[in-house]
Amino acid sequence: MNAESKVSRYSPDFDQPVRGDAITADRYISKDWMDLEIRNLWPKVWHLGGVLADLEDEGDIVRHNFAKESVILVKQEDGSVRAFYNSCPHRGNRLILGETTSVPAITCGYHGWKYDLDGTLIQVQDPDDFESGNPCGRVHLSELRCETWGPFVFWCMDDDVPPLAEWLAPFPERLAGYGLENWVRVLNVSADCEFNWKIIRDNFNESYHLPTIHPELATFINDGLPDTLFEMYPSGHNAMWMKGHQATTRKDYASGEVPTPLDAIAQAWGVDPAAYKGRTDEVRAAIVEAKRRLGAERGYANYDQMTDQQLVDYFHCTLFPNLTITMSPEQCQILRTEPHPTDPEKCVFQHWCLYPPVPGMTEVETPVGPLPLRHDALKRHSVYGDGVSVGYVADQDLSIGTSQQQGLNSRGFKGCLLPLQEKRVQRFHELLNDMVLGQ
Template sequence: MADHDLHETNRQLADVSKQPEPQLRGNPITPERYFSKEYMDKEWDKIWTRTWQIAGLARELENKGDYITTSLGRERILCTRGDDDKIRAFYNVCQHRGLQLMAEPSGNTRRLTCPYHGWAYDLKGTLKAVPDEADYPQGSPCGKLNLVEIPCESWAGFVWFNMDEDCVPLKEFLGPIADQIDSYPMEDMRRTHWVTIEGDFNWKLVQDNFSESYHVPFVHPGSKFVIEYSHHHCQFDHYPEGHCRMFMPGAGPAEAVKGGEKETLESLKNELALWELNPEDYRGGKTRNIRKDLQRQKRKLGEEKGYDFSTYHDDQLTDNWHYTIFPNLSFSLKPDGNIWLRARPHETDPEKCYFDMWYMTLFPKGATEYYSWVMREHVSVDTPAEHIQGKAGEVSAGPAIDEDLEIWPAQQLGLHSRGYKRDYLSGQESRMRYFHETLEDWLENRM
């Protein structure tokens, strides 16, 4: 199975039309699905082994012999770029006695050699050499006991894999949102932050959270000065493939905010300076003018400052376009980057998961440093992101995401309460309900 290289895209304006509202069943989202081992095992068989997942970045596999490893639940996956320039994915396990073949997260090698007994595979996964080859009474294993290959494709600067040999192609799985995300130069973004947190909460709480903005003014109180959260002023869409999107106006206070001029101007000062706008012009109740002024200024100065905004709608120049990709991915797209969010299931415990946050920065052409206003620090194009790993509360995933991380462990505990039976969702939480109904469809083989 050769890699299908999908990152050569024809960038064009995204379809922003409102999608028809789905017919939701309204089934109870009962708490057991967040801590039942039986439910976890069913998810493994029906969802994790059948859906497209991201192994890493395509730029990590630029050269022949490059490899990366990743984990998903109980499985370990290995991706390589072969001598024929094809990217492939395999189960990361030696066919001799079952040891994990490659232990390092990444590297470059001519052959994939097991550290236990020295069985050596080429970059296509073919077993080429074993010590004492003549000593096998059943015949040499070379060329017969090869690595088990699984579907692998590249798109948007990421390497994807799927453990289902009969899976649909990645673009079909993604549906119309693939073309929309392609309006951003994803393959040009650099990973400048990389955090993995082991959390005491079920993975679905993460996807629930990123499927609604109802919590924003309470969990992220500072965001109301620079982003719109109200469902009255945002656009929510559901797609038949199970994915969703949300458009949230940015670069100004939410409609419900009264005052807050100081906070808005402080939060946007670096953005205004970069685009040569004077904060003093927005004092006296004029902060709501910033959004449209920034759009005009970015359109006017974008090329001069090293950006190609030709495939952006004006609203993309200021707003947050947020995509939830079934089952466990979120792309929170900004004009100059992407907060990439993912929850992966724990190997054995349904009340734990691994939460990954990458920040992907779009550097202006020719720039070596950039101020990431989302992460609130300067980042360098030449410094690879250090992979920071730890427990929730011990390491940071950035100011906004840390606020979410404080909620999930307490929510996990609350789901065990005898006083909580099921959900009671508002209309604006329809994307969360849609996620759970899609989950149920996969579990019942309806997808």
Template sequence: MNQQTAVPPPMDGRDPSNLRGDAITGDRYYSEEFAQREWDHLWTKIWHIAGRTADIPEAGDFLVHNFKKESVIAVRQDDGSIKAFYNSCGHRGMRMVSQSSSVDEFHCPYHGWKWGKDGVLAYAQDADVDFSRGNPCGKLKLNELRCDTWGGFVWYTMNPDGSSLADYLEPMPALYRNYPMDTAVRVAWYRIEINANWKFVTDNFSESYHTRTAHPQVPPWIDQDVDSARHEMWPKGHGRTVQPMRPSLSDRPEGGGNAMFEAEMAKWDIDPKQYASYEDFAMQGWLDLKAAKQKLWQEKGYHHYATMNDEEITDSPHTVIFPNVTISFLPDNLIFFRSEPHATDPEKCYFDLWCMAFPVEGQDEVESIMAGRKPLREVTECEHRTFDGGRGIPELVGQIVYQDMELAEDMQAGMHSRGYTDAYLSDQETRIRFFHEVLNDWIDGRRS
């Protein structure tokens, strides 16, 4: 993908004057008709993530991405490039593979047709004697989709005529060019079915107004106060909240100390007891941490800091890529969230959680933030779970994503109430309505 380097100035994500004022009505979350319009005008047009480039390092390695009733294969070619094909045999439409793996040829289990990694038919039974239209081998090819890469992810689109990936993602590649995303190691990998519409997830990650209520463990280490975080959004629907990774001055730990921030300081040779007040500890300590990281990153083995600036090595830009991908960029971690609609039920979705960490010299474990402490190595299998009121993922109890999923079903139920007609949003929730307005543009045919 050709990467642009200029970042256009964002719109203020706390300024409602940037909005048209489209209502966020409840039927958007449960209407089958609305879900069909999303399929027709959004999902078949946008760019999707099939998986990670690290999952397919060698020729013949392939990913399978199932989305609603569609299935796509992304396969590494002999020249190192990646091609994407519909997972549908060109003979009679049979799905050929069910999960990611590695092959020399795709072998249809129904009639034995074999398709090369390049999608060209290599073998068909009775090819020379039983096809009045001529031998199909070497002539037929699997239906190919446009495919590209960015950020260590493999992307594809079902739209043959839409924008390039670079244009679709703009300005995200330029904005995050300093992060060596390709080097991140996925240490936790979950796909969780929840009883809520997929838009609940994007709504939730488009604001931090709920944090103080739903995630009381966050303010001691990420300052999301209304006047501390920076809220930004761009015309294509992407947006972010840039959050300083320092203690909030509004939510102080009981007893006055802050073990988490103190430990971070000590790791970078800063004495947390040198500050005269809690305010100095939080604010000046945060500045001292920037300076210490810039001075010591090389000797401490944090080589991924080599291209990152002061903000990037101490803060967390929590970023939504329209319409359904969220990435939390932290100094030492990338946390990938994605929601995808259920194949038939608009009141269900799949929630993907990929916890990734940048390798640090001498470290063989990592605090994954969302999934607890993990070995610093690639996990090879996805954990498929059903939330089931939390019973399906007991190991994530108390984690931020668990707390979000606990809210999902009651939020979904509330969309059916006659008492709900539209959201009454705070200014720091401006990006929620903006997301729905951009979504409206897509399903009404004003974007493609």
């Protein structure tokens, strides 16, 4: 293998220039940076607020707390979902206190003002005691934009941001084959963490950490260069294709036996690992063929819409600024961090896993172990460091968060020094500089 073959590979169609802005520690530790993000960044992007499975019936409500903000998604009589700020127009009290609920009308717990599901005020105490007349029918909850994609509901605070489908591009088109619409969110976990939200964003914007932080992935995900393909889109989103069902080319797995667990995965699709001794890199193509042949009879109705790449590979979609959708053939992971309400050195990490509804399948293997194939089979919030898992691989990513945050606080840290394969990290910060600092 010559030296050139270990250089990063960026899609010629989807590459973007970077300027080389310094990435210094202030953006991870300063309250000023945090305040500027709250003013200039977070209102300008779409936020994933929940899933339609929690909004099936009229009056179903999902509350999404984001930093100091709180938004409620409300299922309407006509089947649509609308989003409102979770704040009473009377004197500002928060209206909905639980994460999910179902109500015939929204009633404020302070003076009892009552709002219809469409946000219209319908009942107040002493309606004649207002100088301008009875406010009912004239006062409304403050509304935000709300749109859906697949099983997901998004909200946005700003009217100038493009419509959701446009903002998400190219992912709705690129992910269409998976048929996410009816996938089931089985895992819904989150944790309070002691690091800035961007620490994990940086981590998801590179694969440089795989050999050191996730060494056990090496036998079935190929993180080698130039096999891994990076894409950067004009929108600011980016992606990474990693070959799955294939061992890393960083080491010589190809000429030996098919390594574990790839051998078991191959066997499950009727591919005999012994037949691939000395050419283990060909297992991937054999599994594509087996999935094409056996997928439908095993209940994977989506396979015939998927590309060969989608049938075996890992497609990491990193949406600017804080949402990652990691697709593997039978699992969609949502991974994101959201800022703490007041402390720049803390964040909330969220991890959802969705699975296709395969007839007859009652259980799925998730990053925290086997779980029943049903909505929110495991839902919990924890404090990172208390030993409660947020998912096997995610635990490993989070394990560096606190120590990196501590190291960034050192006077000796002068700014990041990035290899080519971390160009997506560089671009992420330059886009932030443009939006947050207005540079």
